[in-house]
Amino acid sequence: xxxxxxxxxxxxxxxxxxxxxxxxxxxxxxxxxxxxxxxxxxxxxxxxxxxxxxxxxxxxxxxxxxxxxxxxxxxxxxxxxxxxxxxxxxxxxxxxxxxxxxxxxxxxxxxxxxxxxxxxxxxxxxxxxxxxxxxxxxxxxxxxxxxxxxxxxxxxxxxxxxxxxxxxxxxxxxxxxxxxxxxxxxxxxxx
Amino acid sequence: xxxxxxxxxxxxxxxxxxxxxxxxxxxxxxxxxxxxxxxxxxxxxxxxxxxxxxxxxxxxxxxxxxxxxxxxxxxxxxxxxxxxxxxxxxxxxxxxxxxxxxxxxxxxxxxxxxxxxxxxxxxxxxxxxxxxxxxxxxxxxxxxxxxxxxxxxxxxxxxxxxxxxxxxxxxxxxxxxxxxxxxxxxxxxxxxxxxxxxxxxxxxxxxxxxxxxxxxxxxxxxxxxxxxxxxxxxxxxxxxxxxxxxxxxxxxxxxxxxxxxxxxxxxxxxxxxxxxxxxxxxxxxxxxxxxxxxxxxxxxxxxxxxxxxxxxxxxxxxxxxxxxxxxxxxxxxxxxxxxxxxxxxxxxxxxxxxxxxxxxxxxxxxxxxxxxxxxxxxxxxxxxxxxxxxxxxxxxxxxxxxxxxxxxxxxxxxxxxxxxxxxxxxxxx
Numbered sequence: 001x002x003x004x005x006x007x008x009x010x011x012x013x014x015x016x017x018x019x020x021x022x023x024x025x026x027x028x029x030x031x032x033x034x035x036x037x038x039x040x041x042x043x044x045x046x047x048x049x050x051x052x053x054x055x056x057x058x059x060x061x062x063x064x065x066x067x068x069x070x071x072x073x074x075x076x077x078x079x080x081x082x083x084x085x086x087x088x089x090x091x092x093x094x095x096x097x098x099x100x101x102x103x104x105x106x107x108x109x110x111x112x113x114x115x116x117x118x119x120x121x122x123x124x125x126x127x128x129x130x131x132x133x134x135x136x137x138x139x140x141x142x143x144x145x146x147x148x149x150x151x152x153x154x155x156x157x158x159x160x161x162x163x164x165x166x167x168x169x170x171x172x173x174x175x176x177x178x179x180x181x182x183x184x185x186x187x188x189x190x191x
Numbered sequence: 192x193x194x195x196x197x198x199x200x201x202x203x204x205x206x207x208x209x210x211x212x213x214x215x216x217x218x219x220x221x222x223x224x225x226x227x228x229x230x231x232x233x234x235x236x237x238x239x240x241x242x243x244x245x246x247x248x249x250x251x252x253x254x255x256x257x258x259x260x261x262x263x264x265x266x267x268x269x270x271x272x273x274x275x276x277x278x279x280x281x282x283x284x285x286x287x288x289x290x291x292x293x294x295x296x297x298x299x300x301x302x303x304x305x306x307x308x309x310x311x312x313x314x315x316x317x318x319x320x321x322x323x324x325x326x327x328x329x330x331x332x333x334x335x336x337x338x339x340x341x342x343x344x345x346x347x348x349x350x351x352x353x354x355x356x357x358x359x360x361x362x363x364x365x366x367x368x369x370x371x372x373x374x375x376x377x378x379x380x381x382x383x384x385x386x387x388x389x390x391x392x393x394x395x396x397x398x399x400x401x402x403x404x405x406x407x408x409x410x411x412x413x414x415x416x417x418x419x420x421x422x423x424x425x426x427x428x429x430x431x432x433x434x435x436x437x438x439x440x441x442x443x444x445x446x447x448x449x450x451x452x453x454x455x456x457x458x459x460x461x462x463x464x465x466x467x468x469x470x471x472x473x474x475x476x477x478x479x480x481x482x483x484x485x486x487x488x489x490x491x492x493x494x495x496x497x498x499x500x501x502x503x504x505x506x507x508x509x510x511x512x513x514x515x516x517x518x519x520x521x522x523x524x525x526x527x528x529x530x531x532x533x534x535x536x537x538x539x540x541x542x543x544x545x546x547x548x549x550x551x552x553x554x555x556x557x558x559x560x561x562x563x564x565x566x567x568x569x570x571x572x573x574x575x576x577x578x579x580x581x582x583x584x585x586x587x588x589x590x591x592x593x594x595x596x597x598x599x600x601x602x603x604x605x606x607x608x609x610x611x612x613x614x615x616x617x618x619x620x
Contacts, residue, residue: 048580055229058232
């Protein structure tokens with residue numbers, strides 16, 4: 001600390017209020033424009049030269065590097081990307097969900113609406129009569145996936161392009177969620 | 192000197208000027224979007240297509256126009272209707288009226304080639320003596336449109352934007368006017384066609400008035416409220432400035448006026464300092480006399496150019512083919528066919544011209560067309576500078592704008608007048 005004070009005092013810079021330098025205070029050099037900079041013209045010419053270089057470069061190359069031409073080409077999505085939800089199934093094709101309401105409780109957006117029903121199967125107590133997710137409410141945080149004790153809900157579909165013409169279409173039912181396929185490879189997929 | 196065709200000519204010239212603005216504005220928007228994209232390493236607009244033709248995004252302008260005309264036109268509650276509706280009309284009217292003084296070509300005078308009794312056609316639709324003074328008088332009226340828009344909108348953003356805009360426009364009007372005085376002292380006239388003729392006989396104004404030209408260009412940027420002086424609509428602070436509350440085509444009219452002001456400013460810059468319609472090294476008389484030869488040469492160059500363009504397009508097509516398999520991928524082929532057709536027409540015209548001498552009255556008309564083309568070329572180059580600067584520089588702060596205007600440009604303009612006066616007096620030129 002003492003070193004810093006020493007630096008501030010010995011510096012050639014005059015502090016803005018010379019008497020008010022308190023111990024531990026750091027003196028920062030003011031960024032004052034030099035003569036050439038305050039005329040603007042030289043700096044403007046430099047900037048214009050840079051941007052014109054870019055224009056020429058892109059006119060000749062016509063290969064703007066960053067751009068992904070989305071509808072035709074999609075950017076690769078990373079592993080663990082949280083896309084549209086899907087419900088996993090047992091061997092017989094029924095949903096693994098036991099309607100324990102853990103996901104609906106964990107959901108911060110309260111977008112999961114489950115109506116449970118009693119199962120015929122004595123091994124399975126409950127099953128979801130309805131399992132609706134309002135994708136417009138969903139914040140895609142993935143807490144439902146974490147909360148599920150039976151691995152019934154996942155977000156590994158890789159579907160990120162969710163479009164519809166009305167709000168009702170964004171409320172997906174259990175049947176639709178069971179249809180969603182997992183993303184076979186974590187690459188871009190046009191939906 | 193009056194001719195019975197004069198009224199027709201006046202109407203035709205006015206239509207030409209309106210056509211220039213209405214035709215150039217979409218093109219400038221395209222230039223702005225595409226130029227900014229290339230400056231920022233993006234491809235820019237390139238999607239909208241008609242029958243697979245995209246024309247490098249030019250067709251987005253059609254989409255833009257259709258969108259603007261079809262959007263819901265909202266008049267917010269609480270506005271002062273009369274002034275709210277008057278504001279866009281004023282700014283557009285000013286843009287259209289000021290452009291009328293720009294000389295687009297030298298006077299078409301058939302007496303040069305000995306044809307008597309034909310009308311003499313001036314190169315500007317408003318052929319009045321005040322010339323540049325007319326521009327200063329009318330251009331100041333833009334401030335009324337801006338203030339009306341800001342005040343009548345009943346919105347704090349609009350009001351702040353309007354205040355800033357009018358302050359900037361008023362402040363920069365003074366150095367703008369003073370910067371021209373030096374040039375007018377050299378030219379000895381305020382009539383724009385005479386100024387252009389002086390530059391044809393001597394040198395371009397930029398060489399005799401470099402400081403004046405610099406101040407004029409900077410002030411022209413400020414007058415058009417464009418970056419780096421766009422503090423009036425700084426979207427990070429004021430949403431959109433004085434036209435925040437305008438939608439649909441009423442916003443479109445402000446948009447049109449902004450680009451119209453850009454066209455007029457660019458036109459004045461080239462008229463005052465870059466020789467206006469003067470074709471370098473070719474006087475009007477030379478153009479009239481050698482019309483046939485120059486036409487033949489241009490046709491030959493056009494044919495050669497079309498061959499180059501066709502090969503470039505074909506290479507482009509082979510490189511691109513098969514990537515997307517879209518109708519739009521065949522665009523280079525269609526364009527190549529069109530360009531080749533144009534080139535062959537030029538070649539045919541060349542052969543015809545070698546056999547048939549053109550009539551005498553062709554000379555003056557050719558000179559006017561060539562000069563008009565030169566004017567448009569220069570205009571587009573200066574407009575590109577406007578775009579280029581906009582996408583390079585950051586925005587000035589309000590106090591910086593005022594400092595620059597009052598403390599730098601105003602004294603510099605005065606110094607310029609003084610220096611010009613001394614040089615003219617001492618060297619007696």
